[in-house]
Amino acid sequence: xxxxxxxxxxxxxxxxxIGKINDQRELEIVDFxxxxxxxxxxxxxxxxxxxxxxxxxxKQNLAVKKINSVFATINGKDIKSHFNRAALNxxxxxxxxxxxxxxxxxKKASSIGLPxxxxxxxxxxxxxxxxGEGEIGNPLRMxxxxxxxxxxxxxxxxxxxxxxxxxxxxxNWEIEGxxxxxxxxxxxxxxxxxxxxxxxxxxxxNAGFSSNNIxxxxxxxxxxxxxxxxxxxxxxxxxxxxxxxxxxxIVISGGGSLTDGLIEKIEEIFEKPTKIGVPPVRxxxxxxxxxxxxxxxxxxxxxxxxxxKYGLExxxxxxxAKGLVKRIKRWMEGYF
Numbered sequence: 001x002x003x004x005x006x007x008x009x010x011x012x013x014x015x016x017x018i019g020k021i022n023d024q025r026e027l028e029i030v031d032f033x034x035x036x037x038x039x040x041x042x043x044x045x046x047x048x049x050x051x052x053x054x055x056x057x058x059k060q061n062l063a064v065k066k067i068n069s070v071f072a073t074i075n076g077k078d079i080k081s082h083f084n085r086a087a088l089n090x091x092x093x094x095x096x097x098x099x100x101x102x103x104x105x106x107k108k109a110s111s112i113g114l115p116x117x118x119x120x121x122x123x124x125x126x127x128x129x130x131x132g133e134g135e136i137g138n139p140l141r142m143x144x145x146x147x148x149x150x151x152x153x154x155x156x157x158x159x160x161x162x163x164x165x166x167x168x169x170x171x172n173w174e175i176e177g178x179x180x181x182x183x184x185x186x187x188x189x190x191x192x193x194x195x196x197x198x199x200x201x202x203x204x205x206n207a208g209f210s211s212n213n214i215x216x217x218x219x220x221x222x223x224x225x226x227x228x229x230x231x232x233x234x235x236x237x238x239x240x241x242x243x244x245x246x247x248x249x250i251v252i253s254g255g256g257s258l259t260d261g262l263i264e265k266i267e268e269i270f271e272k273p274t275k276i277g278v279p280p281v282r283x284x285x286x287x288x289x290x291x292x293x294x295x296x297x298x299x300x301x302x303x304x305x306x307x308x309k310y311g312l313e314x315x316x317x318x319x320x321a322k323g324l325v326k327r328i329k330r331w332m333e334g335y336f
Contacts, residue, residue: 003030004315006307007055007070007168008184011040012202013255014054017295017304018064019312020284027312028284031064032295032304042222043075043204045163048170055171069174071311073181073303074121074156074164075204079220082153083126084109087146094143097130101147102140109151119161122154122179124215154180154218177314181303182208182218185253187313188279188306194246196238196272199303200256207234209243216243227259231269251277253302279305 008015018031035058039050059065086109088101110123128136129148139147161178168175181199185208189197192212199206203224209217219237223230238244250272252262257276266274278297295301 002315003064003067004308004311005067005070005173006184006304006311007072007173008181008301008303008307009040009045009051009055009073009164009167010037010075010201010254011043011204013037013300014058015301015304016058016062016070017301017308018062018067019305019308021312022284026282027309028282029295029305029308030284031062032301033058033061034300035061041203042077043201043206043220044077044160045167048163048167051167052170055167055173059171067173069176070168071177071179071307071314072164072168072175073184073307074161074178075181075201075206075220076156076160077204077220077222078157078160079180079206079218080118080155081218082112082114082155084112084151084153085148086151087148089146090144092145094145097139097142097144097147099140102149105147105149106151109149110153112153114155117158118155119158120153121156121161122183124152124154126150126152126214126216152216152218154183156180177307177311179307179310180208180218181206181220182210183215184303184306184310185251185277186210186213186215186306187310188302189251189253189277190279190309193248194243196247196250196270197277198234198250198252198257198266199254200252200259200262201254202256205230205234205256206254207238209238209241209247211243211246217241227256227262228265228269231266235270247272250274253277253299255300257299277302279309281305 005018014037015034019027022028038054039047088105127150128139130139130144185197185199194211197208205221263274
């Protein structure tokens with residue numbers, strides 16, 4: 001049984017969701033847990049020992065013990081979005097676009113000159129342009145003279161990445177992947193329209209603009225007791241985006257999304273319809289450990305569920321790439 005675990009470390013709570021693929025090729029939740037978070041302030045780890053102890057406390061409460069690695073969220077005010085473009089000229093007579101071309105193109109577009117204390121944690125092609133034709137999602141095997149990419153790059157401070165990695169490694173888990181909170185929420189909710197995602201924690205709001213399941217913007221905002229002021233700040237930032245007018249609705253998640261009157265307050269500030277985003281989940285059948293079903297309709301687990309779904313897709317991609325390598329190897333052995 002291949003288990004996939006998603007660990008969401010917040011300033012107030014640490015949530016973990018464990019999933020697996022059943023015989024019908026469906027994702028099932030087999031275990032979940034949350035504990036109070038200690039050693040995290042404003043989404044950033046400030047006491048490594050306390051965070052490790054919180055994770056170890058969570059591990060003790062799990063019914064499923066055979067977890068070696070997790071996919072984790074990274075949080076905090078220093079998560080930033082960057083945007084860049086790059087182009088690659090192919091043969092003047094036209095050439096089939098191969099994966100090696102795309103790898104070279106993405107590497108070129110990723111060269112944005114970050115400060116020495118920052119590192120790219122995720123990059124996402126917003127669109128490919130093939131011979132001047134834009135809004136192409138997958139140009140593989142197309143024939144072209146020139147290919148361009150418009151790339152969304154997300155970076156974080158190296159110190160924050162290392163501290164998150166240490167807190168998980170010291171808890172005897174490996175990190176299989178690390179992504180920002182808005183991307184995890186997008187994976188959980190699978191929105192087909194144009195939505196502003198707001199994951200509301202106790203001290204931070206992680207905002208992301210999702211257009212047809214492509215994350216076009218990502219940023220974390222801090223607040224303490226001034227939630228309304230923070231929401232107004234988010235509006236001031238996001239309404240400067242070219243895509244702001246396309247937003248159909250605002251989808252909120254996280255423990256703070258359950259605050260009384262919050263939906264009405266957001267609708268008043270943004271003048272957009274707002275709802276709580278709760279991802280659909282399928283619980284493992286006949287499991288006494290899931291009788292409480294606390295995870296159902298609970299936005300606290302949205303990011304952790306999104307991590308599991310993200311992890312599933314990453315493992316599928318690795319398996320497909322591995323299968324391709326094996327086929328090429330067999331072909332080479334037969335040829336020679």
